[in-house]
Amino acid sequence: MAITRTDVLHVARLARLELAPDELPKLEADLRRIVEYVSELAQVDTEGIPPTAHVTVAHAPLRADVPRPGLSHEAALAEAPRCSDGAFAVPTFVDES
């Protein structure tokens, strides 16, 4: 199943990537070729083979439940493009009308 323009725009939306119109044709062509290439995995018989998510980590180790210092409020905000009232500032995203 070849990748279509609609697929590219759909995943771009999922990935929060606002692609410029002039980027689209090349990206679409590249993705089509790459997806075609990785489709060779379908040839491999994987019946009954468990998937590997992680090679060496058998279980997630737990650390002791003791408080320790974290990032200070000031350090956390130091690199923010915009902040106000001691918080990260972002454009409006709740429609209050």
Added chain:
Amino acid sequence: MSVLGLSIPELADAVASGHIGAEEAARASLRAIGERAELNAFLHVAEQAALASARAIDRRRAAGEKLGALAGVPIAIKDALCTVDAPTTCASKILTRNGIGWRPPYDATVIERLRAADAVLVGKTNMDEFAMGSSSENSAFGPVRNPHDPSRSPGGSSGGSAVAVAAGMASGALGSDTGGSIRQPAALTGVVGLKPTYGRVSRYGLVAFASSLDQVGPFARDVRGAARLLAVIAGHDARDSTSSTEPVGDYEAACERPIAEMRIGVAEEYFAPGLDPDVEASVRAMLARLEAEGARLVPVTLPHTRYGIATYYVIATAEASANLARYDGVRFGERVEPPGADLDEMYGATRDAGFGREVKRRILLGTYVLSAGYYDAYYKKAQQVRTLIARDFSAAFANVDVIAAPTSPTPAFELGARLEDPLAMYLSDVCTLPASLAGICAISVPVAPTPARADRPALPVGLQLMAPPFAEERLFTVAAACERLA
């Protein structure tokens, strides 16, 4: 001989005993960096910080303090590792605002360990953006050039770190290897580069690309230098729950061990069509020397090798699409906010302007293989093939101690040659991806360069050695033998 001509252990010993000043070594490194600026290996040169830390080391020695294992050794750092006193950009515009790189609020664990060992950090090296690439051309700040032929790529993604060592700008360097990003540039620039076993080195403070594959590792001009560096950075870290509690080996002692009776596996899958004949000749010549030295060459088979590229590019991009979701213009880095834009539009505009083409390609591919309807066919399938690739290695290591192969199917290629063809670039990684997927350790050590031809000069060649999880000592034993026999 210049200070930077010394190996890492020699220089550290000379500084610790007061024969060479740390400041003298730092100045030699900073001078070399300035003289080779056209190679574009560095994104940030930490001149003041390096000199200040070198002077502090010299003062402590003068006061009679015992110095660390990397006393006064100039080390270059891939710009994917967080440093509190230097900008960290991953060669991306999205971590650069108004021309100034992001300042992390903490040091990566490996950086803390280098500082504690009295290394002098001379700067941050150029790379493919977010470590995505095999040529160090996908940098928002221009490509890195290969010192053996500046019209060629040094490989990637840790190209700047490889070049810093190859061109004598630093005694050693740190890189990160997700699918070959240390080993391949080491091979293409003629230095030693090691990808540790997954979990051998802490990833805390390494900017994440593909979390089940990423490892930090050393570059050095010789095998002992890489051994000293690995010993400093390896070991459990409570801040990375995937880091192993397995004891750290004695890597320098391993360099002195004989290879007689060692079984070296040779898999013909790594000598497939597409392998440059000069690279093959160099690698096979070294295998013959190892055999003459008493090692046994044993044929092994790794039948799923050819699926490594497809498996890797599904798994790595899937993980990357999740990891790179954090670059949203809210907490750090670049923000693009068109007038009247709402939050979603701000995210979209920031990410479109901040990421380069290859990063976008990989985010889109990763999102696609994880999306509803395609997950089983691509992502889950790739995870199953990953199991088969890992089983190939386990079966082979039942009969051999290490497996030898070329590191890269070709020597250094020309800048631009693969840039417009992402698939051709991905094929560059055919020899290094399987070890990454299996989570085992692997090293690239220089062997005889290719002979000069009409169309290319003599170029470095790397032999790759792979060993089971946490068997880095075996890699050092055989790699040190290659160095002696070269």
